[in-house]
Amino acid sequence: MKAKEIISLGVPGGPAVKAALAGAANLAATGARSSEVRARIRAVVAHPGQHLGDPHFAALAEALHTQAERRGSFLPRHDSIRYRKWGSDFEATALQQMENACSLPIAVAGALMPDAHQGYGLPIGGVLATDNAVIPYAVGVDIACRMKLSVFDLPPGALDHSGDRLAEAIHQETRFGIGAEFRQRRDHPVMDEDWGFSPVTRRLRDKAWAQLGTSGSGNHFVELGLLVLDRDDLGLAAGSYLALLTHSGSRGTGAEVADHYSRIARSAHPELPHQLQHLAWLGLDTAPGQEYWAAMHLMGRYAAANHALIHQHITRHLGVRVLAGVENHHNFAWRESHSGRDVIVHRKGATPAGEGDVGIIPGSMGTPGFVVRGKGNPESLRSASHGAGRRMSRSAARQQFSWEDIQRVLGAANVRLLSAGLDEAPMAYKDIHTVMAAQDDLVEVVARFEPRLVKMAPSGERPED
Numbered sequence: 001m002k003a004k005e006i007i008s009l010g011v012p013g014g015p016a017v018k019a020a021l022a023g024a025a026n027l028a029a030t031g032a033r034s035s036e037v038r039a040r041i042r043a044v045v046a047h048p049g050q051h052l053g054d055p056h057f058a059a060l061a062e063a064l065h066t067q068a069e070r071r072g073s074f075l076p077r078h079d080s081i082r083y084r085k086w087g088s089d090f091e092a093t094a095l096q097q098m099e100n101a102c103s104l105p106i107a108v109a110g111a112l113m114p115d116a117h118q119g120y121g122l123p124i125g126g127v128l129a130t131d132n133a134v135i136p137y138a139v140g141v142d143i144a145c146r147m148k149l150s151v152f153d154l155p156p157g158a159l160d161h162s163g164d165r166l167a168e169a170i171h172q173e174t175r176f177g178i179g180a181e182f183r184q185r186r187d188h189p190v191m192d193e194d195w196g197f198s199p200v201t202r203r204l205r206d207k208a209w210a211q212l213g214t215s216g217s218g219n220h221f222v223e224l225g226l227l228v229l230d231r232d233d234l235g236l237a238a239g240s241y242l243a244l245l246t247h248s249g250s251r252g253t254g255a256e257v258a259d260h261y262s263r264i265a266r267s268a269h270p271e272l273p274h275q276l277q278h279l280a281w282l283g284l285d286t287a288p289g290q291e292y293w294a295a296m297h298l299m300g301r302y303a304a305a306n307h308a309l310i311h312q313h314i315t316r317h318l319g320v321r322v323l324a325g326v327e328n329h330h331n332f333a334w335r336e337s338h339s340g341r342d343v344i345v346h347r348k349g350a351t352p353a354g355e356g357d358v359g360i361i362p363g364s365m366g367t368p369g370f371v372v373r374g375k376g377n378p379e380s381l382r383s384a385s386h387g388a389g390r391r392m393s394r395s396a397a398r399q400q401f402s403w404e405d406i407q408r409v410l411g412a413a414n415v416r417l418l419s420a421g422l423d424e425a426p427m428a429y430k431d432i433h434t435v436m437a438a439q440d441d442l443v444e445v446v447a448r449f450e451p452r453l454v455k456m457a458p459s460g461e462r463p464e465d
Contacts, residue, residue, distance in 0.1 A: 001021065001024045001025075001028075001034070001037065003017050003021065006020045006021060006024070006041070009038060009041045009042055009045065010041075010042065010045040010046075011041065011045060011060070011064075012064075014063075015063045016060060016063040016064055019057075019059035019060040019062075019063045020041055020057070020060045022059065023040075023041075023054075023056040023057040023059065023060050024037050024041065024056075026056045027040060027056040027057075040054075040056070040057060041057070041060070044057045044060050044061050044064065045064065048060075048061040048062075048064035080102060080103065081102040081103075081107050081108070081109060081110055082102075083098060083102055083109070083110035083111050083112060084111055084112070084379050084380070085111075085112040085116075086111075086112065086113055086114045086380065086385075086438050086439050086442065087113075087114030087115075087116070087434075087435065087438035087439075088438075089114075089391065089430060089434075090112070090116055090117075091117055091118050093118040093123075094112075094116050094117050094118045094119075094123040094124075094125070094126075095112075095123075097118065097119065097121065097122060097123040097126070098110065098112050098116075098122070098123055098126055100275055100276055100279060101121070101122050101126065101128050101138065101279055102128075103276075104130070104276070104279060104281070106130045106131050106132075106133040106281055107128060107129070107130055107131075108129040108130060108131050108338075108341065108343050109128075109129040109338060109339075109343070109381060110126070110127060110128045110129065110381075111126075111127040111350075111379065111380045111381050111383060112125060112126055112127070113125040113126075113127065113349070113350045113380070113383065113384065113385040113386070113389075113439070114385050114389070114430075114434075114435045114438035114439055115349065115385040115386065115387050115388055115389025115430060115435050116349070116389060117389050117390050117391070119140070119348060119349065120137050120141070120278045121135065121137035121138055121278030121279045122135070122137065122138040122279065122346060122348045123348070123349075124140075124348055124349035124389070125348070125349045125350055125385060125386070125389055126138070126346075126348050126349070126350065127345065127346065127347050127348075127350050127380065127381050127383045128345070128346045128348075129336075129338060129343040129344065129345045129346075129381055130281065130343060130344045130346070131343065131344075132283060132284050132285060132344065133281040133282065133283050133284060133289070133344060134281060134282055134284060134289060134292060134293060134296075134333050134344055134346070135265070135279055135280065135281045135282075135333075135346060136258050136261045136262040136265055136280075136282070136292060137258065137262050137278040137279065137280075138279065138333070138346040138348055139258065139296060139331055139332060139333050139346055139348060140258065140330075140331035140348045140349070141254070141255045141258045141259070141331075142216070142218075142249035142250060142254055142255065142331055143249065143250045143254035143255075143257060143258060143296055143299040143300065143303070143331055143332065144249055144250055144254065144296070144299050144300035144302075144303040144304070144329050144331060144332050145220075145247070145248065145249030145250070145303065145329065145330055145331045146247075146248070146249065146303055146304065146307060146327060146328060146329035146330070147245070147246070147247050147326075147327065147328055147329070147359070147360040147362065147386075148245070148246050148307040148308075148310075148311060148325070148326070148327045148360075149227070149243055149244070149245050149325060149326040149327070149360055149371065149449070150243060150244045150311045150315065150322045150324075150325045151227055151234070151236065151241045151242075151243045151322065151323045151324040151325065152241070152242050152243065152244065152315070152318070152320040152321070152322065152323065153320055153321045153322075153323055154242045154318070154320050155242065156226055156240045156241060156242050158242055159224065159225070159226065159242060159452045159453070163416060163452075163453065165318075166224050166318070166453055167416070167418055167453055169314050169317040169318050170222055170224065170314065170418060170453060170455050171418065171455070172317060173310065173313040173314045173317050174214070174215055174222050174310060174314075174455060175213075175214040175215065176214070176215045176216065176217060176220070176419070176455065176456065176457040176458070177216070177217050177457045177458065178216075178217055178252070179211075179252070180211065180214045180215070180216070181210040181211045181214060182210075182212075182213060182214070185209060185210060185212065186212050186213040186309050186313075187212075188212060188213075188305040188308065188309060189305075190212075190298075190301050190302050190304075190305040191205070191208075191209050191212065191305075193298065193301070195208075195298070197291065197294055197295075198257070198291050198292075198294065198295045199260075200253075200256055200257050200260040200261075200295065201253070201257065201295055201298060204252075204253045204256055207252065207253060208251065208253040208302060211251045211252070211253070211306075212302075212305060212306065212309065213305075213306055213309035213310055213313070214248075214251065214306065215246070215248040215306070215310065215457075216248050216249060216251050216457070217421075217456075217457035218424075218457065219247065219387075219424060219456070220247050220248040220249070220456065220457065221245075221246065221247050221248075221365065221420075221454060221455065221456045222244070222245075222246050222310060222314075222454075222455045223244070223245045223246070223365075223451040223452075223453060223454050223455070224242065224243070224244055224245075224451075224452060224453040225242075225243060225245065225449055225450050225451040225452045225453070226240055226241070226242065226243070226449070226450040226452060227240070227241045227242070227243040227371070227447055227448070227449050227450075228240050228241075228447060228448045228449075228450070229241075229446070229447045230447075233446050233447065234324045234326065234358070234371070234446065234447065235323075235324050236323060236324050241323070243449060244311060244314060244315075245360070245362070245369065245449055245451070246307050246310050246311065247362060248303070248306055248307065248310075249303045249306075249331065250299040250300075250302050250303040250306075251302075251306070253299065253302065254299045254302070254303065257292075257295045257296070257299055261282065261288065261291075261292040261295070262278065262280065264282065264288050264292075265280035265281055265282050265288075266280040268280065268282065268288070269281070284344070293333075296332065296333065300329065300332060303329065304327070304329075307327065311325075326358050326359070326360055326371055327360075328351050328352065328357070328358070328359035328360060329351070330347055330348070330349055330350055330351045330386040331347070331348055331349065332346075332347060333345065333346045333347075334347070334352070336381075336382075338378065338381055338382075339378070345381055345383075347383055347386075349385075349386045349387070349389075350383045350384065350385060350386055351383065351384055351385070351386045352374065352382060352383060352384075353372070353374030353375065353376070353377070353380065353382055353383050353384035353442050353443050354374050354376050354382045355374060355375060355376030355382075356373060356374065356376075357373065357374035357376075357382075358371065358372070358373050358374075358446065359371070359372055359373075359374065359384070359443075360372070360449070361384065361385055361386065361387060361432075361435075361436070361443070362387050362388070362432075362449075363387070363388045363426075363429070363432035364388055364424070364426040364428075364429040364432070365410065365415060365417065365420060365424060365426055365451060365454045365456065366406075366409045366410050366413045366415055366426035366451075367388070367413070367426055367429070367431075367432045368432065368448050368449060368450050368451075369387075369432070369448075369449040369451075370432075370436060370445050370446075370447070370448055370449065371445070371446045371447040371448075371449065372384065372443035372444060372445055372446060373443060373444050373446050374442065374443055375441065375442055375443060375444065377441055377442050380439075380442050383442070384439055384442040384443045385435055385439060387429075387432075388429040388430045388431070388432040388435050389429065389430045389435065390428055390429055390430070391428065391429060391430045392428050394421075394423035394428075395423075396428075397422065397423045397424075397425050397427075397428035398422050398423050400427075401422060401425040401427055401428070402422075403422065405425065405427065406422070406425050406426070406427075409425075409426050409427065410426070413450075413451075414452065415451055415452060415453075415454055416452065416453050416454070417454050417455075418453060418454060418455040419455055419456060419457070419458045420454065420455075420456035420457070420458070420459075421456065421457060421458065421459045422459055424456055
């Protein structure tokens with residue numbers, strides 16, 4: 001082979017051409033055909049890191065690897081990270097997103113939960129451990145979105161004979177949708193914290209305060225329903241209870257924090273190819289990384305404050321007492337130790353499931369959710385799903401289902417819907433029982449929650465999840 005042909009195969013000029021010529025001559029001497037030699041060279045050019053031990057083209061691989069490092073080109077891992085999947089009902093796009101994440105040079109370990117579906121960057125339901133780096137879009141847009149359950153001292157029969165009173169409490173004490181806020185602002189100590197350390201939190205503090213105690217859109221909800229414990233747990237005797245369950249996050253402020261720092265991360269990594277741009281990261285030993293980390297934690301406390309106020313005001317409106325409670329969050333990054341190594345674990349649409357951790361995994365507006373206790377499975381990075389997971393897009397759900405279809409399903413489940421969008425049809429979600437069965441080695445079920453009164457953002461709202 002001549003240098004001109006070597007260059008036509010994608011080998012850049014310089015030492016790489018000389019290494020390719022030598023490797024081609026050595027391989028040809030073994031009797032290999034010219035087509036095989038060309039194919040091998042193309043393979044090394046495509047993934048030099050995977051061929052550093054090649055008997056004929058190690059020198060070429062090393063030259064290409066060195067040149068790429070010098071010019072700041074993206075170098076995928078040559079030792080691709082293996083990750084385990086729970087369940088089998090996955091979109092091809094979600095699987096590709098997980099593969100992309102595991103190709104990052106900062107990636108250490110990964111896992112895919114049974115509710116997984118396509119997201120931005122990391123799939124929703126994806127878990128990724130990284131080395132001293134945080135990926136804003138692997139945390140997610142709705143930072144620190146969470147679940148909160150409060151068990152009331154009301155008799156469960158109130159769901160049937162006092163439904164209007166319960167519904168009125170939800171209507172009066174909640175707000176849903178983009179820009180939703182209360183006319184009279186609510187208060188919480190989180191607003192007295194320092195919001196000035198980041199330009200985006202400083203700019204949006206007033207907006208965040210206006211929306212304090214509200215619920216957003218998309219799959220966020222406020223529900224009253226029946227909590228059933230088959231055995232004594234959660235500080236309660238076995239039996240049935242009336243409970244309040246909420247799902248919401250850090251509202252538009254959290255979304256702008258995500259967008260702001262993702263832009264900074266992308267500008268710091270211009271070498272990333274198009275399909276990996278939403279996986280751009282910030283080193284935690286850099287000023288932007290530290291700033292994002294602080295903003296993420298502030299958004300966590302803000303999201304918790306939203307839930308605290310919803311529960312506080314509905315409890316006060318009804319004049320009831322809280323007997324027990326559970327709270328957990330997703331769309332976050334945690335500093336943890338796994339396999340003896342300190343890592344940053346991103347759980348985007350996945351929840352912590354360390355041994356003994358108590359959390360909530362909801363279904364849909366027409367199916368039960370479950371209070372669970374984690375088993376601490378190391379293969380999942382001590383994680384579990386955050387819900388049932390969508391099986392179709394929002395636009396597909398709007399095209400395929402009608403309100404008559406939804407009311408038929410809700411009627412059979414004895415659910416009264418106060419408001420929601422057509423794209424939140426129960427049929428748009430995976431079967432929660434199948435999802436739970438797929439992760440029985442990750443969590444054990446403590447209790448079942450059956451929704452009876454459900455409020456979500458009305459039709460036409462753009463989702464924040």
